[in-house]
Amino acid sequence: MSRIRASGPLTFATYMEAALFDPDDGYYTTRASLGFEGDYVTSADLGPAFGRSLARGIADLWLVMGKPATWDLVEAGAGRGILMRDLLGALERERPDAARGARPAIVEVSPRLRAQQSLALEGRDLRWASVARSLAPINGIVFANEVLDAFPVHVLTRTADGVREVFVGEANGRLAEVLRAPSTPDLRWRIPEAVPIGGRWETSPAAEGWVASLAAALVSGYVVLIDYGGDEAELLTRQGAGTVRGFAQHRLIADPLAEPGLHDLTASVDFTAIRRAAEGAGLQLVGTSTQRDVLVALGIRESAARPATPIEQLRAASRRSAIDALLDPNGLGAFKVVCFAKDAPSEGLRMFGGARPESAARYP
Ligand SMILES: C[S@@+](CC[C@H](N)C(=O)[O-])C[C@H]1O[C@@H](n2cnc3c(N)ncnc32)[C@H](O)[C@@H]1O
Numbered sequence: 001m002s003r004i005r006a007s008g009p010l011t012f013a014t015y016m017e018a019a020l021f022d023p024d025d026g027y028y029t030t031r032a033s034l035g036f037e038g039d040y041v042t043s044a045d046l047g048p049a050f051g052r053s054l055a056r057g058i059a060d061l062w063l064v065m066g067k068p069a070t071w072d073l074v075e076a077g078a079g080r081g082i083l084m085r086d087l088l089g090a091l092e093r094e095r096p097d098a099a100r101g102a103r104p105a106i107v108e109v110s111p112r113l114r115a116q117q118s119l120a121l122e123g124r125d126l127r128w129a130s131v132a133r134s135l136a137p138i139n140g141i142v143f144a145n146e147v148l149d150a151f152p153v154h155v156l157t158r159t160a161d162g163v164r165e166v167f168v169g170e171a172n173g174r175l176a177e178v179l180r181a182p183s184t185p186d187l188r189w190r191i192p193e194a195v196p197i198g199g200r201w202e203t204s205p206a207a208e209g210w211v212a213s214l215a216a217a218l219v220s221g222y223v224v225l226i227d228y229g230g231d232e233a234e235l236l237t238r239q240g241a242g243t244v245r246g247f248a249q250h251r252l253i254a255d256p257l258a259e260p261g262l263h264d265l266t267a268s269v270d271f272t273a274i275r276r277a278a279e280g281a282g283l284q285l286v287g288t289s290t291q292r293d294v295l296v297a298l299g300i301r302e303s304a305a306r307p308a309t310p311i312e313q314l315r316a317a318s319r320r321s322a323i324d325a326l327l328d329p330n331g332l333g334a335f336k337v338v339c340f341a342k343d344a345p346s347e348g349l350r351m352f353g354g355a356r357p358e359s360a361a362r363y364p
Helices: 002-007 012-021 049-064 082-094 096-100 111-120 185-190 205-217 232-236 271-280 291-297 310-327
Strands: 071-076 102-107 127-129 138-145 154-159 162-171 174-180 200-203 218-227 245-248 251-253 264-266 284-290 336-342
Touching: 002 162, 012 154, 012 162, 012 264, 049 082, 049 096, 049 138, 049 218, 049 291, 049 310, 071 082, 082 096, 082 102, 082 111, 096 102, 111 127, 138 205, 154 185, 162 185, 185 200, 205 218, 205 271, 232 271, 271 284, 271 336, 284 291, 291 310, 291 336
Parallel strands: 071 102, 071 138, 102 127, 138 218
Antiparallel strands: 154 162, 154 200, 162 174, 218 336, 245 251, 245 264, 284 336
């Protein structure tokens, strides 16, 4: 509010950036709280099955890269660090040959979450960086789960008088939306023709720039991105309804201007824009699918022998219900998984319905 009083309305993107990442008051900097005890859960919070399946997908990528003796395994935006922990554990158990040469690293901007990550990954030899560039040259795999949705978005709206951008100003002592001409001329062209008058469109040059920064740091290998959202056509079925929302203690905060910094803020990812940015930065699309299809293809439902004792049966039932949640077509299962390659094979991957790399003739 003090910033707005001093210098006038901010674009929604600048407001969201400050609400999430301001060094003194931002949600991710000062209070981000993930997991069942916190504000929201991600797939990794539902148990080790997600990390184990992802480890299989990553081992496949390692195989098609030709089993490099050393390779980078980079998680970008690692939250509490439990996905990296589960993934490394599963890799060591299921693919010790791949795990042996893995050089794990995390790209993380939140000092608070970095501290939680080092606790979860205690005893491991792991590098941290706040930008991917510091880890370059990366030869291997970069993955990010539910990170793109945290990037600030510009909110555009079509009015009878043309395209306007949503700014955040002050009215009667409270934060309030103000419509103005787009803050930069190129934003005007980012709203699809099909958005009706009164409809909104969110666009994130910051997320696109971040994907380009991952691509620039990668010399050879893959970038795997998992998130909610859709391609442009899917997002247009919302008829211009915006997707910005907040979460605090698992409750949806419908008004993103309420109590900035006290809750998470997020928007659905425009995967068409992300793909354009990735391809513009030298990545090649390998495949795209839903989390449900990818996890099933990676064998998430393949379980070990039938549990013998009642307590083991109970544990197995709880694991099964976590897997059902990860595959829920109306929930986590609808998330998108997209994989890009740079100077690495891009066909026949098991996660997108290809054969297992080891059984495919073309991969020796
Ligand atoms: C919603 S959490 C997801 C955490 C984790 N990937 C998971 O699956 O549980 C988003 C994470 O991305 C981090 N993050 C946000 N912007 C980032 C950026 N520009 N670079 C690196 N990490 C970022 C946040 O601090 C947080 O750790």
